[in-house]
Amino acid sequence: MATKVRLSLACGDYEIVRALKEGTVQADGLELVVLTSHGPRERHWRMARNLEYDVCEFNVGAYFMARERNVGITAIPVFLHRRFRHGFAFVNVSSGIKSPTDLIGKRVGGTNFQPAGNIWLRGILEEHYGVPHKEITWIVDRSEDVGFTPPSGLKIEMIPPGKHMDTMLAEGEIPAMINPYIPKPIVNGDARVTRMFPDYKAVERDYFRQTGIFPIMHVTVIKQEIVDKYPWAAVSLAKAFEKSKQVCYQRVVNPRIVPLAWFSHQWDEERKTLGPDPWAYGLGEANRKNLQTIIRYCHQQGLINREMAIEELFVDTDPGDAGADEGHY
Numbered sequence: 001m002a003t004k005v006r007l008s009l010a011c012g013d014y015e016i017v018r019a020l021k022e023g024t025v026q027a028d029g030l031e032l033v034v035l036t037s038h039g040p041r042e043r044h045w046r047m048a049r050n051l052e053y054d055v056c057e058f059n060v061g062a063y064f065m066a067r068e069r070n071v072g073i074t075a076i077p078v079f080l081h082r083r084f085r086h087g088f089a090f091v092n093v094s095s096g097i098k099s100p101t102d103l104i105g106k107r108v109g110g111t112n113f114q115p116a117g118n119i120w121l122r123g124i125l126e127e128h129y130g131v132p133h134k135e136i137t138w139i140v141d142r143s144e145d146v147g148f149t150p151p152s153g154l155k156i157e158m159i160p161p162g163k164h165m166d167t168m169l170a171e172g173e174i175p176a177m178i179n180p181y182i183p184k185p186i187v188n189g190d191a192r193v194t195r196m197f198p199d200y201k202a203v204e205r206d207y208f209r210q211t212g213i214f215p216i217m218h219v220t221v222i223k224q225e226i227v228d229k230y231p232w233a234a235v236s237l238a239k240a241f242e243k244s245k246q247v248c249y250q251r252v253v254n255p256r257i258v259p260l261a262w263f264s265h266q267w268d269e270e271r272k273t274l275g276p277d278p279w280a281y282g283l284g285e286a287n288r289k290n291l292q293t294i295i296r297y298c299h300q301q302g303l304i305n306r307e308m309a310i311e312e313l314f315v316d317t318d319p320g321d322a323g324a325d326e327g328h329y
Helices: 015-022 040-050 060-068 116-129 165-170 200-211 224-229 233-252 263-274 285-300 320-326
Strands: 005-010 030-035 055-059 073-076 089-092 107-110 137-140 155-158 176-178 193-195 218-223
Touching: 005 040, 015 030, 015 233, 030 233, 040 055, 040 060, 055 060, 060 073, 060 116, 060 218, 060 285, 073 224, 073 233, 089 165, 107 165, 116 176, 116 285, 165 176, 200 263, 218 224, 218 233, 224 233
Parallel strands: 005 030, 005 055, 107 137, 107 176, 137 155
Antiparallel strands: 055 218, 073 218, 089 176, 089 193
16 A cells, blocks of 8 residues: 655634545545644744644735745645635724724734734725825734834834733724734623724625625645655645535535524525635636735735745646546636
């Protein structure tokens, strides 16, 4: 029996990877040790600082930064995490902030500068609402995954010792927050805090209709040394991720699986808006536009020095005509 190449894979515990994790879908020629217990902050930090995994779901902006710094990783066009971001801008109700332009000149909190969700929302606010990111002072509560020197004019300040960002927002010490997670005041129904876009779902739908972008948060990176030694491994991984996703789609379409009363209605409604495969992999036209947009935002916000070409960043895993009968990427 041929020996398989054993690789560690760190990613979120998503339904779209369940079949890979449980072994009902396998990557040809590979034995995957799937690690899902590490949260995104830990996972990204471990990969950015120490390259601790062979294959890793990784912050898209941090990946571009790592590549520019010649870190020994590349990526396959498998995007395990996407999320619309208009619903992740929060304001203190007494702050007087009624529209995005009211953020100009303010101190705005967040985890750190580099999370993909923050990059996307800053870029969207600048491009679509006229809010220059350099006209805001960004208050952060942690160090960056990939070290960088903020460019001239970019104002980033660390939170004062002993302070907590959620409390600062609720008490009005900072008027607003842009964050990859939902702050506790919102979760707990604290009336002092609200979303900047109260009907964020409608705003996000309009954004998608205008742009065709369902924002990519994370890419899937693989150590360059593995690709160099086993050039076939990237394609094998991409095919396995696609098969696992299709198994997920087939499973969750059954309304008995998901404990939501109107799940089937929501499923149908979402597919009408986003299409039959919202989590599409590969480098098709929609994903290229998606990636080119976040590359542009990263450059605009001083995280990378130039707008890199997609071909520099991703292994070509398109199966071509030979794989056309096995699904798309």
